[in-house]
Amino acid sequence: MNRKIIDPVPVKLLKAELTKSKKLEDTNKGHNELYIVTWHDSPNVVTEIGRLRELAFREAGGSTGNAMDLDEYDKMEKPHKQLIVWDPDIEAIIGGYRFLFGSEAMFDEKGQPIMASAHQFHFSPKFIDEYLPHVLELGRNFVAPDYQSSKNGAKSIFAFDNLWDGLVAIIMKYPNLLYFFGKITLYPSYDHIARDLIYHFLWKHFGDKDELVRPWEDQAIMPDSNPELLDLIVNKDDLLEDYKLLKTAARMRGVNVPPNMTAYISITSRMLMFGTAVNRLMHNIEDTAVLIPFDEIYHDKKSRHIGAYIRFSHLKRHKNEILEAPEMENEMVEDWLVKRYRKVRRMLKKAGRDI
16 A cells, blocks of 8 residues: 655755755756755755655556655665756756766675666676776656646756756766666556567667676566567667657557657667566566667767756856857867767777777
8 A cells, every 4th residue: 555655845955955066057958957966965855856756656657655765775875866957946856867876886795786776687797897887877767747747838848858968967077987777667557568569679679689787587577479470560670760660559559658768769779778677666667777878879969968067067167157159169069079089989998898
């Protein structure tokens, strides 16, 4: 039985913890602000995050059922960090992501990283040695229920885009990061034939052949439908053409492709999919693990998020002097990308591998 969700945390307590030192940047759109907090430095903000996560996930059918959605990864000695979007006008949290730097992961007695994804997925020695130090693990992403409808204006329309401003800004602050490790979530009520088509599509175009990461056997999920029949529906070799067929088939089943899957497909054609695991702690939702190389994200998709951080950093360094010329910002974005490219290539060459 679901427990009653806690009352909202008083705004004055939230504002007291959202200090300048925790501010990451201003958002590209929507006139919102991005902050990074933890349980230890901002317990009231994280409590409100737990309340909003439980609200959002319960409405979708995949919550913890507790009074708020906080677990050991939120509160451990070295807790996962929280990226939040703050609406300074209404003074409310719009959405958030929980994240962990792979380089900071501790390990259990079996040599597996102590991170939120580890209770569903097993990480190979190759992944731990070559990828994990450069990974930003993402999870528990949410948009507050009041901001999930476009009827609520620009703040709602740009909520997810604001979060991507923050994720790119983190990459810019920590240049050794190369990958986002995220999940595509389907809820138990989702149409099972559409679900099978999605999993079949992901294995076809992005399947990890090296078994870098796999679901634990007792949690692994594979399509129930005949793969030959699924091939008749998603039958194109071209990714985007095949994706159109997938979206059409899903709509015919009365559902849409999950928003975060649409977001990932729209930003890159280079992604690794590691399989799907049931999450028994979240009402049996199904999580598909994916790895997205930041440097393989389409240029136009990442450039605008890079520009947001460059503008914010410029304002901080030059006493609120605004970058008024778009050409100047574009030059700064391109300059950062060139320097990033050289640094990444040197790093990978030293490690003896490709991206």
